[in-house]
Amino acid sequence: MTSRVNSFKAYDVSAQFEEASGRGASRERLLLDSGSTGGWVMLGMKCRGWSPSPTARSQVAFSWGRRRARHLLLPLFVAFGPLTGMAQTPPPLAVGKGGGDAGTGVAIASPPKPWVCPPERRVTVLPRVLKKKLSAAKESAEVKKLLEPLQLGLSWNRFDSCDKQNAPASVTLDIFRARLLSAETEDFVLQVRGGVCDNVLLLAGVVAHPLEEKNVYCLMKMPFLPGMSEPYAPTVVFAFENLTHPLRHVIKVDFEEGQPSSMDYALSYWEAQEGSLEKIFGLEWSSGSDAFGSGGSSVEVSAEGKAFPRQLRLKESTGGCRRETIELPSGKTEESNNCDEASSEAVYCYKPTDAQGPGGYTECGRKSPDL
Numbered sequence: 001m002t003s004r005v006n007s008f009k010a011y012d013v014s015a016q017f018e019e020a021s022g023r024g025a026s027r028e029r030l031l032l033d034s035g036s037t038g039g040w041v042m043l044g045m046k047c048r049g050w051s052p053s054p055t056a057r058s059q060v061a062f063s064w065g066r067r068r069a070r071h072l073l074l075p076l077f078v079a080f081g082p083l084t085g086m087a088q089t090p091p092p093l094a095v096g097k098g099g100g101d102a103g104t105g106v107a108i109a110s111p112p113k114p115w116v117c118p119p120e121r122r123v124t125v126l127p128r129v130l131k132k133k134l135s136a137a138k139e140s141a142e143v144k145k146l147l148e149p150l151q152l153g154l155s156w157n158r159f160d161s162c163d164k165q166n167a168p169a170s171v172t173l174d175i176f177r178a179r180l181l182s183a184e185t186e187d188f189v190l191q192v193r194g195g196v197c198d199n200v201l202l203l204a205g206v207v208a209h210p211l212e213e214k215n216v217y218c219l220m221k222m223p224f225l226p227g228m229s230e231p232y233a234p235t236v237v238f239a240f241e242n243l244t245h246p247l248r249h250v251i252k253v254d255f256e257e258g259q260p261s262s263m264d265y266a267l268s269y270w271e272a273q274e275g276s277l278e279k280i281f282g283l284e285w286s287s288g289s290d291a292f293g294s295g296g297s298s299v300e301v302s303a304e305g306k307a308f309p310r311q312l313r314l315k316e317s318t319g320g321c322r323r324e325t326i327e328l329p330s331g332k333t334e335e336s337n338n339c340d341e342a343s344s345e346a347v348y349c350y351k352p353t354d355a356q357g358p359g360g361y362t363e364c365g366r367k368s369p370d371l
Helices: 064-080 127-136 140-150
Strands: 039-043 046-050 122-124 169-178 187-196 200-210 216-221 227-229 235-241 250-259 262-273 276-290 293-304 311-327 333-351 360-363
Touching (some): 127 187, 276 311
Antiparallel strands (some): 122 216, 187 200, 276 293, 333 360
């Protein structure tokens, strides 16, 4: 699961599952349908198959036994130790496994309340039907109307070419599957890519979480996708990984923008928290050259450990050379190159969401994430 920055063509987008062990991706070509446990993704004009990690077949009930035991003990403490004054409910007590920690009465946090989808984000959509309709649409106005239920927030009004009648369009809807919001339910990741309004590039998407009603989903925005932009657009490559949970996935995003002489890069991880995608780790760096010299940075991020949440190891370096003209005592001038380089390595640990703020990765030993 080592991440390196490579060179991509604009709007090449891929997504793939990687095994939780980090020893490589397990790939298998599958047809995309509602009964499939896998899917396919696009990388330019090539197809790359994926299949979910074997850990996705594990049971999900391993953590509830002890939790029930704590709730069953509550009436006993209330019965034998009544409180004076106003009636109160004591906090749940941690039950030890025996030995020194048994019955210590340490207060623990109550389980979080289940998240409820806001009414404005509930939509009825048929992903496979929408895919066919978008593939058949040839005009931008038709594409705009088909995409309205997905609440992508596209800025059609920014481009004058979108006001033209019969403005051409050619878009594709990619459908991925991943367990983002919960470990029990597979979400639909819907990505729209292509061209609209003559020369406007489109790359946007949402996560559609299935609700109890048939064909009803709760939408989550994918803020790392650029939406609508001019022909020179950034390259965004994303993948699904088991990083903070053995069954739930996070989204790893590689971003690249610029020209060969001056490039900007970014790497980030996104996790579903309280019904939205939140960045839990992120880095930005650049490289380039001009008439006075060149410089750049190198970043490598890898997941470590078998236990979840896994740690992230960051290896980074930066360096550059500057050309200078030096005048000698005789009056002659000579060109000189001054080069510097620095490197660092650190391990980042995951801090789960609590009352103080959202979860995220921070350098082990530090108190708050620096994203």
